[in-house]
Amino acid sequence: MHIDLDRHSGITLTEQIRSSIADRIQSGLLQEGEKLPSVRNLSRLLNVSLMTVFHAYEMLEHEKLVLRIQGKGTFVQEKSLRFNEWKTQNQLGKPTLDWQNSVADYLPRAQYWRMMQTPLVDVAKLSMAALHTSLIPTEWLSKQFYQYSQVDNTALTEYGPVQGDSKLREAVLPYFRSKNIVTSPNEILILNGSQQGIDLVASTFVGPGDCVVLEEPVYPCTIDVFRKRGATIYTVPIDEEGMQVDHLAKLCDSRPPKLIYTNPTFQNPTGTVMSMRRRVQLLELAQSYNSIILEDDATSDIYFGTEPPPSIKSMDTRGHVIYLKGISKFISPGCRIGFLIADGTFITRLVGSKGISDLGTPLITQKAILPFFSSNQLNKHLPVLREKLKERRNLVLQILNHTAPKNVHWTKPDGGLNIWLTLPPAFHAEDLHANTLKEGISFLPGHVCFAAQQQFHHLRICFSYLDIHLLEQAVTTFCRLLHDFLHTNRHTQQFMHM
Amino acid sequence: MHIDLDRHSGITLTEQIRSSIADRIQSGLLQEGEKLPSVRNLSRLLNVSLMTVFHAYEMLEHEKLVLRIQGKGTFVQEKSLRFNEWKTQNQLGKPTLDWQNSVADYLPRAQYWRMMQTPLVDVAKLSMAALHTSLIPTEWLSKQFYQYSQVDNTALTEYGPVQGDSKLREAVLPYFRSKNIVTSPNEILILNGSQQGIDLVASTFVGPGDCVVLEEPVYPCTIDVFRKRGATIYTVPIDEEGMQVDHLAKLCDSRPPKLIYTNPTFQNPTGTVMSMRRRVQLLELAQSYNSIILEDDATSDIYFGTEPPPSIKSMDTRGHVIYLKGISKFISPGCRIGFLIADGTFITRLVGSKGISDLGTPLITQKAILPFFSSNQLNKHLPVLREKLKERRNLVLQILNHTAPKNVHWTKPDGGLNIWLTLPPAFHAEDLHANTLKEGISFLPGHVCFAAQQQFHHLRICFSYLDIHLLEQAVTTFCRLLHDFLHTNRHTQQFMHM
Numbered sequence: 001m002h003i004d005l006d007r008h009s010g011i012t013l014t015e016q017i018r019s020s021i022a023d024r025i026q027s028g029l030l031q032e033g034e035k036l037p038s039v040r041n042l043s044r045l046l047n048v049s050l051m052t053v054f055h056a057y058e059m060l061e062h063e064k065l066v067l068r069i070q071g072k073g074t075f076v077q078e079k080s081l082r083f084n085e086w087k088t089q090n091q092l093g094k095p096t097l098d099w100q101n102s103v104a105d106y107l108p109r110a111q112y113w114r115m116m117q118t119p120l121v122d123v124a125k126l127s128m129a130a131l132h133t134s135l136i137p138t139e140w141l142s143k144q145f146y147q148y149s150q151v152d153n154t155a156l157t158e159y160g161p162v163q164g165d166s167k168l169r170e171a172v173l174p175y176f177r178s179k180n181i182v183t184s185p186n187e188i189l190i191l192n193g194s195q196q197g198i199d200l201v202a203s204t205f206v207g208p209g210d211c212v213v214l215e216e217p218v219y220p221c222t223i224d225v226f227r228k229r230g231a232t233i234y235t236v237p238i239d240e241e242g243m244q245v246d247h248l249a250k251l252c253d254s255r256p257p258k259l260i261y262t263n264p265t266f267q268n269p270t271g272t273v274m275s276m277r278r279r280v281q282l283l284e285l286a287q288s289y290n291s292i293i294l295e296d297d298a299t300s301d302i303y304f305g306t307e308p309p310p311s312i313k314s315m316d317t318r319g320h321v322i323y324l325k326g327i328s329k330f331i332s333p334g335c336r337i338g339f340l341i342a343d344g345t346f347i348t349r350l351v352g353s354k355g356i357s358d359l360g361t362p363l364i365t366q367k368a369i370l371p372f373f374s375s376n377q378l379n380k381h382l383p384v385l386r387e388k389l390k391e392r393r394n395l396v397l398q399i400l401n402h403t404a405p406k407n408v409h410w411t412k413p414d415g416g417l418n419i420w421l422t423l424p425p426a427f428h429a430e431d432l433h434a435n436t437l438k439e440g441i442s443f444l445p446g447h448v449c450f451a452a453q454q455q456f457h458h459l460r461i462c463f464s465y466l467d468i469h470l471l472e473q474a475v476t477t478f479c480r481l482l483h484d485f486l487h488t489n490r491h492t493q494q495f496m497h498m
Numbered sequence: 499m500h501i502d503l504d505r506h507s508g509i510t511l512t513e514q515i516r517s518s519i520a521d522r523i524q525s526g527l528l529q530e531g532e533k534l535p536s537v538r539n540l541s542r543l544l545n546v547s548l549m550t551v552f553h554a555y556e557m558l559e560h561e562k563l564v565l566r567i568q569g570k571g572t573f574v575q576e577k578s579l580r581f582n583e584w585k586t587q588n589q590l591g592k593p594t595l596d597w598q599n600s601v602a603d604y605l606p607r608a609q610y611w612r613m614m615q616t617p618l619v620d621v622a623k624l625s626m627a628a629l630h631t632s633l634i635p636t637e638w639l640s641k642q643f644y645q646y647s648q649v650d651n652t653a654l655t656e657y658g659p660v661q662g663d664s665k666l667r668e669a670v671l672p673y674f675r676s677k678n679i680v681t682s683p684n685e686i687l688i689l690n691g692s693q694q695g696i697d698l699v700a701s702t703f704v705g706p707g708d709c710v711v712l713e714e715p716v717y718p719c720t721i722d723v724f725r726k727r728g729a730t731i732y733t734v735p736i737d738e739e740g741m742q743v744d745h746l747a748k749l750c751d752s753r754p755p756k757l758i759y760t761n762p763t764f765q766n767p768t769g770t771v772m773s774m775r776r777r778v779q780l781l782e783l784a785q786s787y788n789s790i791i792l793e794d795d796a797t798s799d800i801y802f803g804t805e806p807p808p809s810i811k812s813m814d815t816r817g818h819v820i821y822l823k824g825i826s827k828f829i830s831p832g833c834r835i836g837f838l839i840a841d842g843t844f845i846t847r848l849v850g851s852k853g854i855s856d857l858g859t860p861l862i863t864q865k866a867i868l869p870f871f872s873s874n875q876l877n878k879h880l881p882v883l884r885e886k887l888k889e890r891r892n893l894v895l896q897i898l899n900h901t902a903p904k905n906v907h908w909t910k911p912d913g914g915l916n917i918w919l920t921l922p923p924a925f926h927a928e929d930l931h932a933n934t935l936k937e938g939i940s941f942l943p944g945h946v947c948f949a950a951q952q953q954f955h956h957l958r959i960c961f962s963y964l965d966i967h968l969l970e971q972a973v974t975t976f977c978r979l980l981h982d983f984l985h986t987n988r989h990t991q992q993f994m995h996m
Contacts, residue, residue: 027850097817097842099788106705110850133655141654142647145862149640156639156832157631192690196856203701203726207604224854228701290597319595334654336860344595352525352608356722358694362834364643365860
């Protein structure tokens with residue numbers, strides 16, 4: 001087992017070992033019943049004291065992730081696999097594959113998609129941060145696929161340009177100009193979904209030991225990406241004005257970050273909007289310390305009141321901001337299209353990386369999206385979408401206000417798709433999730449959104465994905481289960497965390 | 499400028515510095531007129547002697563990649579940018595972006611796609627290893643897009659499974675079984691083109707200093723991928739039986755490779771087929787040294803005589819082979835679909851990486867391809883494709899036999915899309931390319947297919963991409979230009995390389 005330890009990170013070695021192993025277990029990369037290295041072997045391998053490893057294993061046992069059996073060793077607990085049943089099917093009856101376990105990988109954590117993609121049959125997915133079918137212009141898009149496939153076959157017969165279809169890069173300029181982002185087709189890279197943008201930026205500019213700053217809590221797959229690069233991750237908490245930039249400034253003094261990731265507008269998972277003041281401060285900090293800002297903007301088009309502040313990219317005159325715009329959250333996730341905007345040598349290098357990564361996004365999906373931007377369709381679509389999502393947000397907030405327990409708190413987002421709930425500190429959202437799953441309701445337990453010291457008493461629910469009647473039912477049931485959970489577990493939790 | 503030096507690789511430090519800088523220049527990552535660090539600064543930065551850097555710069559000047567100006571420094575030559583004009587457009591008039599040059603990246607080389615994607619207007623691309631429109635079942639595919647977009651909208655409204663559409667993973671089983679590869683949907687990962695598979699395997703299993711073996715010559719983008727990972731690359735030459743496995747065996751004794759990349763059937767660029775004997779030996783070597791074999795199979799379906807030997811994967815009982823099957827070369831490059839087959843923890847880890855990389859391949863392109871495998875369409879398509887490509891290969895070989903100079907040699911491939919030509923050693927294919935481009939013909943200069951000591955007197959032409967009449971004309975003209983080139987440059991070349 002390969003674990004990168006950073007002896008200058010300010011995080012204890014015990015905690016680093018604990019979280020590395022926890023990540024691997026929660027990602028299904030260490031399997032049910034698998035034996036961990038002995039304390040002695042791991043301490044020798046990592047060149048740390050016996051007690052350091054011993055304490056890490058003790059903490060993992062306390063979290064019920066591993067089981068220590070006297071005289072036999074330490075094993076991964078069965079419970080940890082509740083999201084990974086599919087995997088064991090692959091492994092059965094092939095002992096000849098055991099040698100594979102000795103092949104070290106560069107994948108310390110791959111939690112997010114596994115959590116989201118567990119086959120949940122007949123489950124109302126409050127966990128899913130996506131649009132309901134009725135909110136997606138499917139008929140329009142279908143017609144485009146149809147028309148395009150009749151008129152022009154080049155999308156099927158050619159490798160498209162690595163940087164993306166030039167017509168689409170041209171067609172999105174007015175959209176970005178309406179967001180005060182003045183750019184050119186040469187500075188746009190079309191992605192296979194905006195997630196790919198995070199991965200490309202990381203694999204191009206971030207390597208082992210490079211310092212990366214994430215908001216806390218954060219979109220979980222971001223943690224997966226930067227951990228895969230071996231980055232040293234620092235986190236900056238957010239409050240109602242977004243990332244606490246004064247906190248970041250202190251961090252910069254001691255360790256200037258190579259890259260700062262932010263999702264400033266209707267942040268996933270909290271729904272928070274970074275204030276204008278902080279946006280300016282953040283950009284100034286990046287300029288002072290020669291840092292890259294990776295601005296992930298998935299939902300700034302989905303606002304329910306006044307328009308949110310302009311993107312940081314729109315204020316960027318010196319090429320510090322690499323801007324990501326996914327369309328999954330406001331047009332269609334199925335097309336897997338995202339846009340990256342950067343300038344100077346950044347865009348050159350990122351296009352190079354894209355070529356290495358997959359030779360380019362499929363032309364057919366780009367062509368299907370093209371008329372959405374080149375016609376007036378987007379301008380027709382957005383106001384309707386905002387109205388419908390606002391109605392859903394209001395509905396959910398209303399149910400929460402009326403029926404959620406008084407000691408639970410939640411954000412009241414002015415846009416986006418998500419609400420972030422906070423239980424009293426002693427309660428564990430994963431335990432609640434086990435209960436709600438039994439009644440057919442899923443949500444996102446919040447601990448996966450923390451890169452360093454995980455907090456277990458948060459969760460994210462999404463108001464955009466379910467049919468609206470099902471949404472109403474699901475949130476109502478959720479509130480009932482929340483009451484039961486807090487009541488039943490009051491004493492146990494207090495005891496356990498004493 | 500960040501250069502990874504490996505002091506145990508057996509390659510001189512001078513050569514490592516030379517090739518790193520050459521790669522960056524040929525990739526357009528170091529720009530026209532850009533000043534290189536002084537000999538003194540670079541020697542200090544890399545902790546090597548002044549003479550080591552001096553000799554590297556001297557070699558780069560000899561290759562006409564840099565220009566040394568007495569008292570001023572060393573600069574990137576203008577010539578090197580002939581394929582990168584597009585880039586300079588991005589850079590003009592933005593001096594405020596200069597700070598970006600101080601941001602180190604992990605992208606030492608990104609040569610392939612830049613070379614292939616240069617906008618060549620009115621050029622007959624013998625360089626392009628793809629199918630002509632007439633060879634692609636476009637009408638069939640168009641109809642699928644149309645039907646699918648009418649019948650079912652889920653492909654537009656949902657994030658598909660990270661591992662790929664389960665129906666497609668099921669539907670390809672008979673195809674793989676016909677190739678003696680017995681697998682299951684759990685062991686298949688659907689990619690956004692098979693290039694993504696190379697990148698995923700590298701980013702999951704290969705890191706700085708890990709030993710990777712490539713065939714020589716090799717598909718150039720493979721070099722880009724493994725260089726990006728900081729791997730130590732060793733090369734094994736191929737002969738008419740494919741990779742020289744006895745050479746590999748010696749290498750394994752001194753430095754067991756973590757991964758061996760091979761393209762055993764109608765290899766790109768040479769068209770060579772690895773013999774059955776060597777396939778078995780290669781698998782045995784991988785088993786002895788706990789190595790991964792990455793078997794890239796793009797064209798085994800395109801054979802002109804007897805069927806080629808079975809894939810190495812089909813003989814693999816212990817999970818050593820990760821098998822890649824792209825469909826770009828025999829169905830359609832536009833769909834950007836590839837399949838990866840692996841078992842045990844390898845597939846688990848690779849699916850994890852795919853999730854981190856892009857959350858999954860678009861469902862719509864998978865759905866469009868599905869009926870090709872689930873119906874009898876593939877079995878109807880392949881025999882016709884083979885027949886047509888054989889005709890094209892015969893045509894090109896005939897022209898070469900009749901009109902190419904006697905001191906030029908070429909492979910006679912029994913399948914695939916490419917022919918590999920070898921000029922007398924003193925001649926430089928890039929110089930020839932400059933001539934043919936003037937007459938509207940492109941090919942792939944062979945030096946990009948060499949990971950270490952580049953050879954400059956090879957080139958690849960492809961017989962599948964052009965309209966057949968244009969193909970005939972282009973190859974005929976190419977032969978004439980080849981005569982002129984060898985004749986005109988005979989004395990110069992002999993002088994230069996004395």
